Amino acid sequence: MQLKLDLQFFAGEKTEKATPKKREDSRKKGQVAKSQDINTAFLLLFCFLILFVFGSFMKDSLVSIYQHAFTEYIQWDVTESTVHQVFTESTIEVAKMLAPIMLIAIIAGLAANFTQIGFLFTTEPLKFDLKKLDPIKGAKKVFSARALVELVKSLLKITFIGVITFSIIWIYKDEMMMLSFKNIDSALAFFGRVTIIMGIAAAIALLFLAVFDYTYQRYDFEKNIKMSKQDIKDEHKNMEGDPLIKSKIKEKQRQMATRRMMSEVPTADVVITNPTHFAIAIKYDEETASAPYVVAKGVDHTAFRIKEIAKANDVITVENRPLARALYDAIEIGDVIPEEFYQAVAEILAYVYRMENKV
Template sequence: MRLQLDLQYFAGEKTEKATPKKRQDVRKKGQVVKSQDVNTAFMFFLIFLVLFVTGGFLKSSFTQLLEKSFTEYIHLSVTKDSFFTVMMDIGLQITIVLAPIMVAAFIAGLVANLMQFGFLFTTEPLKAKLERIDPIKGAKRIFSLRAIVELFKSIFKISIIGAVTFTILWINKDEIFMLASKPLDGAIAFFSTMTIQMGLAASLALGIIAVFDYAYQKYDFEKQNRMSKQDLKDEHKSIEGDPLIKSKIKERQRMMAMQRMMSEVPNADVIITNPTHYAVAIKYDEEKADAPYIVAKGVDSVALKIKEIATANKVMTVENRPLARALYSKLEIGDMIGEEFFQAVAEILAYVYRIQKKQ
């Protein structure tokens, strides 16, 4: 038993890589290769690095704030003005303390995005789309293969980060059990050091995961933006133009050029013919050119049309087969007569001018 397959069923299968134009179009819509894990890992690493550098400053700042709260603020009367003053003072102190961390987070996010897809500004993702509130499409997104992959990725990341932080706690378990015998400053210093260690270790682990996640995101992006052979043909048509439309445009341009050429025939001094196949209209105007020039030319039906217009406008026609053929093949409309034809054309023009004077 033979099975016959119609290859047209596979014409819409997306098997081709995205073209540069397709990539540019989706980029304008905000669709780029991006791993959020790269942003998170880089941000965590830079934030904990800033905490490590500014740890002493943070400790002294919060200590001063607590001392001021229990030595000055506690003695103030509870009034509207005093409450406003205390809140402004505390807010200013907290802002100064957190400013390096916020700046580090902003720089980390900016650099991470620039590393992944460069500078991109688009408002396309912010536009309201009704399909986003469609419950059916929403359910499809929730239970899609991509959602399942993201779920397992999240579980894996939580497991890795949990294992890393637990390992650091386990390494320092002896010192943790001895905290009760340490002074307050020592306990705070120990917890601060261990927190930074856990943060840096977790960010490094997340960075390793981010490398693989970026590779997956790149693969998924390429897969989502594959094109079918028909898509390639349609894009080529949109770039190069539909052949049918292009042929119509060219035909229209030819017609317009023909009309312009025919409108110059009544102004010609003479039409040199084959007599049946070629016709070349020549004009001599001292103000426009130093020598006679071609205003129209044609073969067969176009030549016949030129001769009809010439007859209707009383433009003389002179038969000279070799000259007509040579002028048609070697000169274009607007070209001046060359030296090789100058004598022959001059004789014809002189003959035409003499006939016109007699008339």
Template sequence: MNYLHLDLQFFAADEKTEKATPKKRQDSRNKGQVPKSQDVNTGFLLLMVFGVLFLLGSQMKSTMTGMYEHAFQEYIHWDVTEMQVHTIFVEMTWEISKVLAPIMGVAIVAGIASNLLQVGIMFTGEPLKVDLKKLDPIQGAKKIFSARALVELVKSLLKITMVGSITFAIIWVNKDEMMLMSQKSVQAALAFFGNTTILMGLASALALLILSVIDYTYQRYDHEKNIRMSKKDIKDEHKNMEGDPQIKAKIKEKQRQMSASRMMSEVPDADVVITNPTHYAIAVKYSEDQGDAPYIVAKGVDFIALKIKEVAKANNVVTVENRSLARALYKNTEIDQPIDEQFYKAVAEILAYVYQLEKKI
């Protein structure tokens, strides 16, 4: 029973039930794994392109018809020479470019805007890296028959149905007028079919945009599900970010040792060591170059206090016992910092006593 309980705990720890951490989200983004719907791109692109056709359609039609009129009125009479063919090619290319440039420009802007709207600014080459796992036929078969593939199939059928229904409905509404176009002029027929096409495009684009909202919501849900983490993953990530506790403890211990070693090297230069006398030891130094107040060069309790006193004795540094002052300095003053103003008088008296002993005054 104990083994079974441990197994259940192990599987529970590995179950991906937790929301992704900010680091996990950033790592996924760096790999190019972001929630994104292609339908947003498609719908936005179609809406912008057909919007341009709606606004500039008459001008484009005039440019195209003018190009044909010029071709059959002027070019048809030209001799077929290398120079004449080159001239025709350049002029035709320029006229066609004037028609296509607004459409291509808007398509590029729409593509960039729809991507920025979904994922923001992102540069990564991770998806371009060669991954041999993608060539695995078993994994490929699993993707084909996965739940995601089924969702994509349903989504594609829904798009085809929506666009087909909208197109059929518009044609059906205009069928009578469409039949009469054979009796109209070419200009009227072009205007009618152009407007009808733009209407079908705009309606289809709006329908795709509505569908893309649903698809983007699903893509976000699926992305959040895929980047979920287990409790063990979160602990491992925290451990990697903060460092292994044992390693951190060793580093801190090493830092304490280095700090103590550096502190001990300052004791020989101290003017006096104030002691408890057994538990506390505070090494004090006064130098006009360092400031107007004495400052602490070393302090410690128990074993470190004993080491400070040993170093002081070995270097002929005077040791003075003052229990209350030693405790107060230890608690209220840091190493390499001047003593607090409240201790000036007591420390000054001790330093005066030390200077007298050393015959400095």
């Protein structure tokens, strides 16, 4: 009894790698190995690069908005139409200014996801599930190994980015102290340059950490989708079909094939028997085939049914034991008679035609 329980335990232990079907099912549910840090790193890196390229354009656009506001808008009367015009024009200018960043952010997000998991669109994670509101499962997640890993990862990110930004500020501290002696354009250019340097350096550091995070996410994903030996057996059974159901389907198919075969017996020219165990119904139609062909065949009970239907429809039955056995073993329903049986079958058909006064 104890041995049986031990075997059941080990059969249910998830020790096997996931099958391709399990992976595909998990993917359809949106369960994939993905690091959110890679998305964040890509987003930061691309956004700061676009700031480096379009920074001067954005500064000029912002200055233009302020100049226009304090030279023209400030002199307008406050009415519904002027407020609407100011809001519309300002929104358009801000949209033009932010459009490059928004566009590159979308591209970076798509590129980060596509790099990790390829193209995937599913609404499965958006479906409402009461299990997600289970407080016990929520508590288990808080005190799980994954939560500990996320905590360590967050501390590493804070430490890395903090050290990098502080180091960059420390490098430029002397120049920062001298900003009071520079004009506004020089000060803005300095802060913009330092901010972009810090952003790009932080994004590269985050991307470095994201590589380790992605490795962990793949490991954790592979562990979560592992299967037990029983799971694999059940999957194969589901893919192949339950044996009982398969046998019933095959039995149904055999019955349908038998009914179709029996419906062809009345059209046969002759039924060759052995006489009790085998029955072969043969038909010769020049428009259908160049030689006689089999429309039905059977043994024992099926052979008896063929002979009954033939008798009921006045189809002549001829006893030829060796020929009936040989034809049954050599050909299938719908096949033409092989050449080695031409002579024997032709003699039987000639006999049948004479009996029916066809020749």
